[in-house]
Amino acid sequence: MGAGHHHQLYLPGVSVVHRLPPQCKLLAVLAFAIVVVATPRERFSAFAAYAVLLAAVAVAARVPAAHIVRRMAIEIPFVLFAFLIPVIGLGERTTVLGLSLSVPGLWAAWNILAKATLGVVASILLAATTEPRVILVGAQRLRLPSLLVQIAMFMLRYMDVIVDEMRRMRVARESRGFEARDVRHIPVLARSAGALFIRSYERGERVHLAMLSRGYTGEMPIIHDISASVRQWGTALALPAAALAIWGLPW
Amino acid sequence: MGSTVVNSLEVRQLAYAYPDGTQALFGVDLSIARGERVALLGPNGAGKTTLVMHLNGILTAGHGTVTVAGTPVAKDTLKEVRQRVGLVFQDPDDQLFMPTVRDDVAFGPANAGVRGDELDRVVKDALERVGMLEFADRPPHHLSFGQRRRVAVATVLAMAPEILVLDEPSSNLDPAARRELAEILRSLDVTVLMVTHDLPYALELCERALILSGGVIAADGPTRELLADTDLLARHRLELPYGFAIPAG
Numbered sequence: 001m002g003a004g005h006h007h008q009l010y011l012p013g014v015s016v017v018h019r020l021p022p023q024c025k026l027l028a029v030l031a032f033a034i035v036v037v038a039t040p041r042e043r044f045s046a047f048a049a050y051a052v053l054l055a056a057v058a059v060a061a062r063v064p065a066a067h068i069v070r071r072m073a074i075e076i077p078f079v080l081f082a083f084l085i086p087v088i089g090l091g092e093r094t095t096v097l098g099l100s101l102s103v104p105g106l107w108a109a110w111n112i113l114a115k116a117t118l119g120v121v122a123s124i125l126l127a128a129t130t131e132p133r134v135i136l137v138g139a140q141r142l143r144l145p146s147l148l149v150q151i152a153m154f155m156l157r158y159m160d161v162i163v164d165e166m167r168r169m170r171v172a173r174e175s176r177g178f179e180a181r182d183v184r185h186i187p188v189l190a191r192s193a194g195a196l197f198i199r200s201y202e203r204g205e206r207v208h209l210a211m212l213s214r215g216y217t218g219e220m221p222i223i224h225d226i227s228a229s230v231r232q233w234g235t236a237l238a239l240p241a242a243a244l245a246i247w248g249l250p251w
Numbered sequence: 252m253g254s255t256v257v258n259s260l261e262v263r264q265l266a267y268a269y270p271d272g273t274q275a276l277f278g279v280d281l282s283i284a285r286g287e288r289v290a291l292l293g294p295n296g297a298g299k300t301t302l303v304m305h306l307n308g309i310l311t312a313g314h315g316t317v318t319v320a321g322t323p324v325a326k327d328t329l330k331e332v333r334q335r336v337g338l339v340f341q342d343p344d345d346q347l348f349m350p351t352v353r354d355d356v357a358f359g360p361a362n363a364g365v366r367g368d369e370l371d372r373v374v375k376d377a378l379e380r381v382g383m384l385e386f387a388d389r390p391p392h393h394l395s396f397g398q399r400r401r402v403a404v405a406t407v408l409a410m411a412p413e414i415l416v417l418d419e420p421s422s423n424l425d426p427a428a429r430r431e432l433a434e435i436l437r438s439l440d441v442t443v444l445m446v447t448h449d450l451p452y453a454l455e456l457c458e459r460a461l462i463l464s465g466g467v468i469a470a471d472g473p474t475r476e477l478l479a480d481t482d483l484l485a486r487h488r489l490e491l492p493y494g495f496a497i498p499a500g
Contacts, residue, residue, distance in 0.1 A: 133350035160392045161344055206268055206345040213338045214359035215330060221361030223354050
């Protein structure tokens, strides 16, 4: 409790992008990512054009640039890795700012950076315009394996409950004078983690009973029948279609 | 008990032992007529929860029968029985597993094949009956405990059950939430079996009470009379809270 009423990634709104059915947006992002990944790394202008496309979507969805930049932090580990490649890479070398770098390494780093960034921004836009639970409804509509969708749904629902339980266990430890300071305290924390696992497992069993009591048969019933019109599919798929057109241009 | 009208619930000679051999129920007999509100009282470990689990076939009887509105609980009737017996669990976090209140209330009827506008109507109606309609689009973990328990009642009401079975409905509620829930339960036109050891709550809501002790029904009668019998209560590890006396009437 106490947390905001929306997940951090989601920006409530009523833009064209917000109103598109989730399955259209999911498929559009996936197709866009495939086109981006399939683009040869030498085509700098194609990547620039893809970035312009995403900027256009952000404007249409009224997602501020600051929101996107902040969420891009998730990419940092990949960026660090990408920066390492030219340093440790083999083959022909070149000197940049007094640093000897591998040329194939530089290409590989650029390849990772450009494609990952475009993919991440596209995902951020999806998450900013679609509530997490609605994304899962979309996944259900796209006939993703029902078991995976259900697992994701329960994670979404019980994350806060489990975090809360974790917090209570920490309070209980600390109120009896325990404070994790060094490695010798790891066994205590490990036992707490074990207890948390068992509690969650037991909760899982009780939830399953509750589901059975209301007629659960293994499949999630369709509650939101969000069907997409041809026009909505057209709007959503405009993004990957434009990317594909850029990809197909003679360079 | 009425003989021409079918009882909401009939339990005959129900016995059950857990797989590890612990015998929990030793031949329970009880019947509840349509429209009655009955309290099932008993100390911890008396077998209350085990009995409740039999009412919609989560556990199957080792011996004896459970009949819900004329339908015996058996493997081939589970679907029907689960629609007729609405179980409200003690911890609403166990009961509310969907991302929003609306989805959760819709889960039962949707499993029964209700779709579209009809589903919306059923959900709206159930939430209205517990006074939670304005919270329909909230995720359950953003509600107070009392609100969550009311939604839990709504999830079951949406299935239009023959009998509502509540496991410790007043546990963890503050006094105001406890009273609000009582008002809601009183306003419902449905048979209720309330499992509790909150004796004043049983007196407030139920005309009739059963005492389950040692795996059998040890007493069955008007709640007021059972609670006035101090010896009876003491024999079954039950007692009225300090300062509480059965009001005359």
